[in-house]
Amino acid sequence: MVMYSVTKKRWDAITHHDGQYDGQFIYGVRGDMQVCKPSCQRHQHLARGDIKIFKNPDEALLDGYTPCPDCFPFGKLSPRDQLVYEVKSYIAKHYDQRLTLEQLSEHFHVSPGVLHRSSLLVTGQTPQNYLLEVRMTRAQEMLREGKLSVAMIALKVGIPNVSYFNTVFKQQVGMTAAQYRKKFN
Numbered sequence: 001m002v003m004y005s006v007t008k009k010r011w012d013a014i015t016h017h018d019g020q021y022d023g024q025f026i027y028g029v030r031g032d033m034q035v036c037k038p039s040c041q042r043h044q045h046l047a048r049g050d051i052k053i054f055k056n057p058d059e060a061l062l063d064g065y066t067p068c069p070d071c072f073p074f075g076k077l078s079p080r081d082q083l084v085y086e087v088k089s090y091i092a093k094h095y096d097q098r099l100t101l102e103q104l105s106e107h108f109h110v111s112p113g114v115l116h117r118s119s120l121l122v123t124g125q126t127p128q129n130y131l132l133e134v135r136m137t138r139a140q141e142m143l144r145e146g147k148l149s150v151a152m153i154a155l156k157v158g159i160p161n162v163s164y165f166n167t168v169f170k171q172q173v174g175m176t177a178a179q180y181r182k183k184f185n
């Protein structure tokens with residue numbers, strides 16, 4: 001994932017709750033895992049190290065952050081949008097576990113059909129597709145780091161069957177995990 005640094009300009013914007021920077025970036029607060037606009041007043045005593053900068057909602061969701069209920073960093077959300085964003089954030093935090101549509105819908109107290117349709121409507125993607133995307137993103141990061149075996153990476157992204165992992169990886173990324181690793185190391 002792209003990392004944006006907490007520059008002095010951004011840090012000043014956050015500590016001064018400067019609305020001029022709204023729309024340019026959003027920031028996540030590690031303590032409560034919520035993401036805010038620069039102008040948000042919710043957090044008053046932040047440390048620079050507690051902050052993570054994102055350029056768009058997708059990056060924040062992929063990192064497991066949820067939108068702040070005070071400043072609406074993704075705009076005003078309907079209950080359906082809110083549900084889908086919370087599900088995405090949940091998936092990003094639990095991608096290493098077995099996660100089915102049934103488990104997700106139970107956790108969020110909606111029917112599998114509602115969850116499936118809501119996700120498609122709001123993001124154009126089913127929860128299962130998003131789960132796969134998160135798993136492949138994390139797998140590619142670990143392959144680029146070059147420390148773990150492919151089998152270990154498969155396990156860490158919640159796909160313990162390594163041959164199934166290899167099949168999915170090739171489908172999604174267009175090359176095998178071993179080829180991907182070679183390309184970056």
Ligand SMILES: [Zn+2]
Pocket residue numbers: 035036037040041042068069070071072
């Ligand atoms: Zn906020």
